[in-house]
Structures are given as structure tokens and as C-alpha cells.
Amino acid sequence: MPIRFRVVACTALLGGLLTMTGCSGDDASDGPQPTPSATARESVQSTLPSFESTCSDEIGDNVLQDADLKTVSMRNDGTLLHVVFELASPLSESDLPSSTFQIISYGLDGYGGYILGAKFMNGTSAIYAFDNESASQQNLDNGYVFADGTVSVRFPIADLQNYQDGISWYAALSVDGEDSDLCGEPMGTSNDVVF
Secondary structure (H helix, E strand, O other): OHHHHHHHHHOOHHHHHHHOOOOOOOOOOOOOOOOOOOHHHHOOOOOOOEEEEOOOOOOOOOOOOOOOEEEEEEEOOOEEEEEEEEEEOOHHHHHOEEEEEEEEEOOOOOOOOEEEEEEEEOEEEEEEEEEOOEEEEEEOOOOOOEEHHHHHHHEEHHHHHOOEEEEEEEEEEEOOOOOOOOEEEOOOOOOEEEE
């Protein structure tokens, strides 16, 4: 398990890194501007096999009222990774105006990994892929839907090319900068996808 500690420690530092790249706060224009969008990466075909993985979470185990994950699913269609966060309540973006939905992922060996996220900040949003290995963030404009208790986001599969044998992942939801709920366990194996 000490191998995976390195990745979990990186995710704990993510909050500070996102603040430095301008992805938090009330005004998205505060601080240094992140790297440009990577829309062109959508057309890159994946060398990863198609896969689908779903995490189910216990209802009522959340810290903050209403911010309760029910299920989180990922599906690779060969070009895009489709991620769907389903909440226990039929909330919309205006109900959680300062929230972050994330997939924290790493290779089965505990190395590499990405944090794929959707951050909503009082009417603005940021969709991003943070590379744990290089400590770099790519802001994306692939779009999202946040309605009726569901957040659907797409990420270029090119961002997952460092995975060799599989992916270990879990999901996290925070509201107003406070952790509210997890789906899956950090350093757990329940959400492993073996290629």
C-alpha cells in the first residue's frame, strides 16, 4: 500500500493547486489563467480497451445535507470517457452553486493517475483533467449537463493513456470547499478496472 500513498497524498494537495490555477473562488478570472482548452484531443483514438465501471454509494453517508452521491459511472467509448455522477436528490447547478465533482484515478500499480473534475462556481464552471505525474492541469471545453440530480461530463480518452493494465478509481464530491461524500474508497480495490 505505500505505493498508493504517493497518489493519495497528491490528491490531498489538489485543492491548493486548483486555487493556484484559477479554478476556485467566486471569480474564475482571479489568479493565473490555466492552459488553453484541449478540444482537439477529442479526436485521438484510444489504445485502451472499451470499459464500463460503476460505483454505488450508501445513501445518507454524506457530510453535508443534500450533497449525497448515489452512483458514479465511467464508460470509455474509444474516444471519450463519459462520467455520470448521480445524486440522491434531484438537485441542479443552482442548488449546489459552489461544488466540485471528481474522479480520482491511478494505475493498478499505484502510479500515475489523473483527477478528472467538474467544478461549479456561482454560475461559472471548469471542466479539467489534472495529471498527478506531471502536476499539470488541462482545462477542457467538452461540455457538461447538471440537471435533475445528475452531472454528466465527457473527458478525452487521451488523458488516460498512461494506464497500462487498468485503472483504480473513486469519486469525490465537495461543496463550498468542504468534502461531502465519496463513492468508493481511496486505496481500495472495489472500483478497479483490469484491462
